[in-house]
Amino acid sequence: MATALDGLKVLDLSRVLAGPWATQTLADLGADVVKVERPGAGDDTRAWGPPWLKDADGRDTTDAAYFCCANRNKRSIAIDIATPEGQALVRRLAGEADVLVENFKVGGLRAYGLDFDSLHALNPRLVYCSITGFGQTGPYAPRAGYDFLIQGMGGLMSVTGRGDAEEGAGPQKVGVALTDVMTGLHAAIGILAALRHRDRTGEGQHLDLALLDVQVAALANQTANHLIGGVIPKRMGNAHPNIVPYQDFPTADGDMILAIGNDGQFARFCEVAGHAEWASDARFATNAARVAHRAVLIPLLRQATVMRTTREWIAALESRAVPCGPVNRLDEVFADPQVIARGLRIALPHPVAGSVPGVASPIRLSATPPVYRSAPPVLGQDGAAVLADWLGEPLPD
Structure with a gap:
């Protein structure tokens, strides 16, 4: 089936959630996403269990469920970028890529010759997306940034949780790493905009995505209430500051x-x-x-x-x-007739687990819908095929 991003090559040097969420979005839309991982360990989230993905005999594998949420439709290649040989191989792959996504600390890839300036000189058409906690500029740029930290610093926890007069009051984070997810979505949008510019001018560019920027922007009506109304929004539990009820x-039973x-x-x-x-x-x-x-x-x-x-x-x-x-639990969510009718639960074949369940992309395109080609990969499983497809190296016998 034709997909929206057929032929697009994405080199994914990101880990954990924000970057992988962005690249999974591109992969669902048809891009060939190659995930570069550390030999022997891979993406940090492979170890973020339990629960663990189970093999065909019901035994725990070394891949956590967390990893599976953001890495379908990708191919994995294990490369040690701390070695000159690994750096050279990533540069060769970047020379063939349309997009590169990374979430290293600011300046962290410069020592390896894998920063934007170095790779832009090699491949001027490359769209290079950096995702960090605080961005490439400003006094906090060198700091590491994590979703929980940013939910606090960016104001989300000041408006989430029970009101100050209620028992159990206090700052509360959202139940999922929402800032990471929103940053991944903004990254995907920015990448597509940069590709549109690249297609017109032939020039790639550097995208600077910061979790803090995204969190502040995503406060929406709460920031407008403050900036326009002069109020400081407070925690109101499940109530809404502008709408009642x-x-x-x-109810009688819940x-x-x-x-x-x-x-x-x-x-x-x-x-x-x-x-x-x-x-x-x-x-x-x-x-x-x-x-x-x-x-x-x-x-x-x-x-x-x-x-x-x-x-x-x-x-x-x-x-x-x-x-x-x-107010549904997750088992009730997936039993809901609307969720079933929309096909939100999917399953993909996996070489170890047999099958991996997941959640469908919410993007519905009438002509080029998302296609689910493969489950989250086993670490390094596609190395030879990637080198053959991207670099023309022969497959081993």
Whole structure:
């Protein structure tokens, strides 16, 4: 099947999550991604278990589940870039590449002759993407950056978690390395933009992606509330600073989410709840009024929502086009009929495990959709094939 990025060669020198997430996105869209890994160890996340990928007999392998989340559709070659021979081989591969992605510390590849300036001189068409914690410039540039650290420094943890007056209050990170994932997506977008420029001018360029930059930019309405409204957003648990009601509510058998975005939806909710009078109450009739009188309204809603089960509420509210839903565990997510219908769970053949489950790309293209060609590779499994395809070296007998 034709893919959007057929013929694109990507040399992936990145590790852990942000860089591999970017290159997996490109690989899903058809790029030939060659992952350069340390001999004997590979990407750090291969060792980030348990849980471990199991072989066909159910025994643990040396590859963690974490590694599998961001490395499908890639080919692995083991190269020791600390040696002159390894450096020379990477330079040869970079000479054939369209894109190179790396997440070494600032200046870390210069000693090996694998920095942007060195490789741009060798291959002026190369799009070179560097991903670091703090970027290539500024007083923090030399520092190492990790997702958890950046969630704190970049403000995300100041708006995530229970409010200061609640029991258990305090800064809280998101349950996944979201800053890494967002940085990987921004890197993929930047790479595609740079390739468009390269196709017009023949010139590659250097992309400078910083986790901190991405985290600050991704605060969206919270940064606008601060920069425009002059407020310092605070932690509000599952509540929303600008919309009410837009949070979790208790039911007779658990919890549900109400995501009411306009006054019409609120009025319909009130009718279903048996309290139509709330919608005409001046304190609650508009979203601005509901935000102002949040402390009065939310307890009233909670008293009403506990009277029915989650399933009963969802059935009643969906019939009136009121946005709502359950709070699912991951086993419930993958059993959800919508998730099943969209084909979000996939499986790919693996030479050791037999099959590796994964999650489909959310990018849906009508003419050139993502194609799932291969499971995350065994360390170094494709070395000979890569050298043959990229450098024309003969395959060993």
